[in-house]
Amino acid sequence: xxxxxxxxxxxxxxxxxxxxxxxxxxxxxxxxxxxxxxxxxxxxxxxxxxxxxxxxxxxxxxxxxxxxxxxxxxxxxxxxxxxxxxxxxxxxxxxxxxxxxxxxxxxxxxxxxxxxxxxxxxxxxxxxxxxxxxxxxxxxxxxxxxx
Amino acid sequence: xxxxxxxxxxxxxxxxxxxxxxxxxxxxxxxxxxxxxxxxxxxxxxxxxxxxxxxxxxxxxxxxxxxxxxxxxxxxxxxxxxxxxxxxxxxxxxxxxxxxxxxxxxxxxxxxxxxxxxxxxxxxxxxxxxxxxxxxxxxxxxxxxxx
DNA sequence: CGGAATCCTATCGGATACTG
DNA sequence: CAGTATCCGATAGGATTCCG
Numbered sequence: 001x002x003x004x005x006x007x008x009x010x011x012x013x014x015x016x017x018x019x020x021x022x023x024x025x026x027x028x029x030x031x032x033x034x035x036x037x038x039x040x041x042x043x044x045x046x047x048x049x050x051x052x053x054x055x056x057x058x059x060x061x062x063x064x065x066x067x068x069x070x071x072x073x074x075x076x077x078x079x080x081x082x083x084x085x086x087x088x089x090x091x092x093x094x095x096x097x098x099x100x101x102x103x104x105x106x107x108x109x110x111x112x113x114x115x116x117x118x119x120x121x122x123x124x125x126x127x128x129x130x131x132x133x134x135x136x137x138x139x140x141x142x143x144x145x146x147x
Numbered sequence: 148x149x150x151x152x153x154x155x156x157x158x159x160x161x162x163x164x165x166x167x168x169x170x171x172x173x174x175x176x177x178x179x180x181x182x183x184x185x186x187x188x189x190x191x192x193x194x195x196x197x198x199x200x201x202x203x204x205x206x207x208x209x210x211x212x213x214x215x216x217x218x219x220x221x222x223x224x225x226x227x228x229x230x231x232x233x234x235x236x237x238x239x240x241x242x243x244x245x246x247x248x249x250x251x252x253x254x255x256x257x258x259x260x261x262x263x264x265x266x267x268x269x270x271x272x273x274x275x276x277x278x279x280x281x282x283x284x285x286x287x288x289x290x291x292x293x294x
Numbered sequence: 295c296g297g298a299a300t301c302c303t304a305t306c307g308g309a310t311a312c313t314g
Numbered sequence: 315c316a317g318t319a320t321c322c323g324a325t326a327g328g329a330t331t332c333c334g
Contacts, residue, residue, distance in 0.1 A: 024226060029276065030214055036279055038208070040229045046282025047207050047275065053285060057327070060194050061185070067177055073296050079171060082187045087327060089297060099289065110295040111334085120292075123284050128194065129176065130277040132183055135193025137270050138200060142246065145267075204307065220316050234307060236317060257315040258314085 053098055053124065058083050060131065062091050063117075063124055066101060070116040100124065200245055200271065205230050207278065209238050210264075210271060213248060217263040247271070 024037075031037055038045040043052070054060055058080065065071060065079050076088060083091075092115060095101040100121035106112040178184055185192040190199070201207055205227065212218060212226050223235060230238075239262060242248040247268035253259040 025215065027215055030211065030272070031279070035283075039227055041204055041208065044286075046280075046286065047211075047278045049282035049285050050278045051207070053281075057188055060198070061188065064177065064194075068172065068174060077296095080186050084328060084330095085297065086299090086329085090327080105296090111297090113296065120285060120288055123281060123288060125177070127277055127281045130274055131194045131197045132178070133193075134200075134270060134274045135196035136182075138196050138267060139191070139193065141267055141270060224316095231308060231310095232317065233309085233319090237307080252316090258317090260316065 050127065053100060054127070056091055056094055058087060058091050059095070060128060062088070062095065063100070063121065064128060066115060066117045066121070067125060067128070070114045073113050073115070076115070095121070197274065200247060201274070203238055203241055205234060205238055206242070207275060209235070209242065210247070210268065211275060213262060213264045213268070214272060214275070217261045220260050220262070223262070242268070 026037060035044065036046055041048050061080055062076065065076060092101065096103055100118060102116050102118050104114050173184060182191065183193055188195050208227055209223065212223060243250050247265060249263050249265050251261050
């Protein structure tokens with residue numbers, strides 16, 4: 001990367017001295033191409049794509065569990081005890097519809113089902129790490145600053 | 148209880164896990180410390196902290212705009228034309244309450260207000276980049292895979 | 295075991311109109 | 315210019331009960 005000052009310091013040519021027309025100047029680290037220059041939450045904006053992928057309460061927790069390998073419905077319930085069967089089913093169906101997990105049923109009695117991350121779902125792993133990292137940073141900074 | 152057979156599915160890609168998961172084994176890249184081992188969306192889980200910070204429709208777009216420097220209410224409206232004044236106000240109040248932006252009113256007539264990211268808000272910059280990156284990857288992979 | 299079917303409520307966000 | 319004030323329909327998601 002040529003210029004790297006990712007953490008601090010906004011420095012876009014926005015705040016100019018004698019601005020007649022301040023056209024939007026795009027920060028191409030933040031928004032590297034045209035598809036991110038949306039002026040509304042359009043579904044094909046990359047950020048929206050990601051937010052849609054992880055949307056819904058409990059979703060990141062379900063994904064986190066599946067990052068360790070396939071799990072059955074019951075195993076998911078055991079690991080997320082306060083998640084109701086209805087909402088768990090909702091989340092699993094959502095994730096399946098988004099192509100992030102695959103559902104396999106093994107016939108027999110009792111029925112067994114297993115849920116696995118797809119290749120697409122595994123793409124979310126760095127994001128989860130970043131969500132975690134960012135939350136830690138926010139919390140630490142909040143602790144260090146007076147309210 | 149016992150070991151279930153887990154010959155199904157590929158295992159976690161990045162690191163070599165040589166055994167099957169019996170009890171919950173925490174992936175310490177994904178969840179490096181105890182505060183992330185939550186079994187429910189508790190507010191102090193780092194991931195939840197982050198999700199709360201960016202929650203709400205239009206929020207990431209407002210943040211994106213402010214990443215370039217302070218803007219007035221009207222400038223935000225100009226850049227996000229299909230966002231109503233009511234919802235924009237909601238978002239700005241939310242972000243202020245979360246400590247992510249600061250609001251300053253400059254007296255005079257007409258009244259001027261400016262919204263600026265706080266140090267806390269700037270923490271979100273790498274996350275926005277990651278949200279974007281991930282969305283691009285998801286979209287590309289979806290295009291490359293047939294249904 | 296692995297759900298499906300209902301029901302019910304809170305909140306969210308869009309539309310519209312008005313104001314200091 | 316920078317918001318308020320209402321109203322309102324649509325979901326989201328939790329609780330509960332039932333099913334193959």
